Amino acid sequence: MSFSTKGEYGVRLMAQLARRFGDGPASLTDVAEEEGLPRAYLEQLVISLRDADLVQSTRGAHGGYELTRAPETIVMGEVLRALEGPIAPMICASDDPNHMACSRSGHCMVNFMWVRVRDAIAGALDSMTLADLVPPAVRMHPDFPATPVTIAD
Amino acid sequence: MSFSTKGEYGVRLMAQLARRFGDGPASLTDVAEEEGLPRAYLEQLVISLRDADLVQSTRGAHGGYELTRAPETIVMGEVLRALEGPIAPMICASDDPNHMACSRSGHCMVNFMWVRVRDAIAGALDSMTLADLVPPAVRMHPDFPATPVTIAD
DNA sequence: CTCATATCCGACGGTTTTGGTCGGAATTGC
DNA sequence: GCAATTCCGACCAAAACCGTCGGATATGAG
Numbered sequence: 001m002s003f004s005t006k007g008e009y010g011v012r013l014m015a016q017l018a019r020r021f022g023d024g025p026a027s028l029t030d031v032a033e034e035e036g037l038p039r040a041y042l043e044q045l046v047i048s049l050r051d052a053d054l055v056q057s058t059r060g061a062h063g064g065y066e067l068t069r070a071p072e073t074i075v076m077g078e079v080l081r082a083l084e085g086p087i088a089p090m091i092c093a094s095d096d097p098n099h100m101a102c103s104r105s106g107h108c109m110v111n112f113m114w115v116r117v118r119d120a121i122a123g124a125l126d127s128m129t130l131a132d133l134v135p136p137a138v139r140m141h142p143d144f145p146a147t148p149v150t151i152a153d
Numbered sequence: 154m155s156f157s158t159k160g161e162y163g164v165r166l167m168a169q170l171a172r173r174f175g176d177g178p179a180s181l182t183d184v185a186e187e188e189g190l191p192r193a194y195l196e197q198l199v200i201s202l203r204d205a206d207l208v209q210s211t212r213g214a215h216g217g218y219e220l221t222r223a224p225e226t227i228v229m230g231e232v233l234r235a236l237e238g239p240i241a242p243m244i245c246a247s248d249d250p251n252h253m254a255c256s257r258s259g260h261c262m263v264n265f266m267w268v269r270v271r272d273a274i275a276g277a278l279d280s281m282t283l284a285d286l287v288p289p290a291v292r293m294h295p296d297f298p299a300t301p302v303t304i305a306d
Numbered sequence: 307c308t309c310a311t312a313t314c315c316g317a318c319g320g321t322t323t324t325g326g327t328c329g330g331a332a333t334t335g336c
Numbered sequence: 337g338c339a340a341t342t343c344c345g346a347c348c349a350a351a352a353c354c355g356t357c358g359g360a361t362a363t364g365a366g
Contacts, residue, residue, distance in 0.1 A: 001156050001237045001274070003267075004353070008243055011263050027312065041355055043314080060363025061311045076266060084154045090161055109286040110164050113229060114156075117277045121154070124273035133262040158325070180341065194326055196343080213334025214340040 003084060009037055010045045010083040011076070011133070017055060018071035018130045025057070025064030045083065052082035071130035080125055087122050090114040156237060162190055163198045163236040164229070164286070170208060171224035171283045178210070178217030198236065205235035224283035233278055240275050243267040 016031045028046065032039035046065055049055045054074060055065045067074065081087060090111075169184045181199065185192035199218055202208045207227060208218045220227065234240060243264075 001160070001233065001240050001242070003154050003242050006353080007154070008263070009354095011266070015263060025312090029312085038355065040357080044355085047314080057313060058363090059313045059361075061309095062364065063312045063362085065313090080154065087154050089154070089156050109288060110161070110168060113164070113281055113286060116281065117274060120273040120277035121270060124270045128266055128269065133266060135262060157323090162325095178341095182341085191326065193328080197326085200343080210342060211334090212332080212342045214338090215335060216333085216341050218342090 003080070006045060007080055007084050009042065010049065011079060012037065013042055013045060014049070014054070014067075014074075014079050014130055015133045017065060017067050018074075018134045021067050021071055023066075025062070025066045027064040030064075048082050049079070052078070054078065054082055067130075071134060074130040075126045076128045076130065076133075077122055077125035079130070087118055087125070088114075089117045089121070154242075156233070159198060160233055160237050162195065163202065164232060165190065166195055166198060167202065167207070167220075167227075167232050167283055168286045170218060170220050171227075171287045174220050174224055176219075178215070178219045180217040183217075201235050202232075205231065207231065207235055220283075224287060227283040228279045229281045229283065229286075230275055230278035232283070240271055240278070241267075242270045242274070 012035050013031060016035055017026060020026045028039050028042050031037075032042050046055060046057075050057055050065075053068055056068050057063065057065050077087070165188050166184060169188055170179060173179045181192050181195050184190075185195050199208065199210075203210055203218070206221055209221050210216065210218050230240070
């Protein structure tokens with residue numbers, strides 16, 4: 001009944017990047033310091049986020065990471081899935097609709113329950129975006145809310 | 154983003170007890186065999202369930218465990234909480250409304266997200282009872298549905 | 307060119323949790 | 337007394353988790 005700290009740290013990292021959105025790449029050193037998290041560990045986490053195309057990296061001096069899309073367009077479900085894999089409270093309750101894994105006689109309705117729980121979690125997560133985690137007051141770039149949600153591919 | 158097998162096994166154990174409700178105590182040996190689970194391990198789990206007053210035990214020969222209340226009155230939230238502790242997707246999101254644990258400057262809205270997720274899980278869990286997991290066809294005792302939800306005392 | 311700053315990447319290690327076993331004591335019906 | 341059970345604590349192996357370390361690579365600035 002819990003997410004790993006991988007999830008927590010990753011979300012905090014993303015929240016920082018959302019806050020700095022529009023200011024160019026932010027180094028992990030900065031983020032780690034401000035958030036009070038171990039930099040070396042964030043390095044690991046951010047790889048998953050990059051592989052999921054949620055952030056993009058710029059190498060070399062003055063490099064760092066930045067969001068690939070506006071915070072308003074990034075739902076938290078994406079973030080958590082990138083960090084922790086598919087949302088399945090139980091192995092038995094993966095995203096496959098014809099699960100059939102539970103071969104117990106036929107009185108095994110427990111699977112049904114896990115699916116309901118999974119949908120509840122996914123629903124909650126997908127109803128929030130990164131922007132919801134960043135109060136407008138602490139945004140770095142004032143122009144940022146002006147950016148309409150036109151994701152020019 | 155997952156429950157432990159403690160949760161899964163415990164729920165299946167409870168489902169079995171629900172199925173046999175009204176037949177007197179059921180031994181763990183029986184349940185374990187029918188469900189294909191290690192008996193010695195179930196012994197551990199059932200202790201939590203007993204401490205939470207969800208099942209009661211009868212020691213000695215022909216003893217075993219049985220539900221203390223009718224399956225319809227036992228919500229799954231209770232079961233999971235008994236097995237896995239409080240439902241908190243993150244340490245930060247415990248049941249205390251004035252959490253204040255997150256002392257990060259003030260731009261830390263992430264906590265808010267975990268609370269939403271927790272509520273979603275709890276909501277889903279508390280909207281189902283043990284009886285929902287047991288199709289009427291496989292009930293052991295036909296009288297069982299006749300028992301109205303009058304929890305005497 | 308050199309240097310400082312970054313990402314990138316694989317390996318490693320320690321602690322904790324998980325999933326489960328074992329042996330035996332206590333209890334009770336027959 | 338005997339067999340069936342709960343009860344309980346100790347123990348254990350494997351995996352996951354959290355995090356470190358060292359170094360390779362890339363790049364902008366002076």
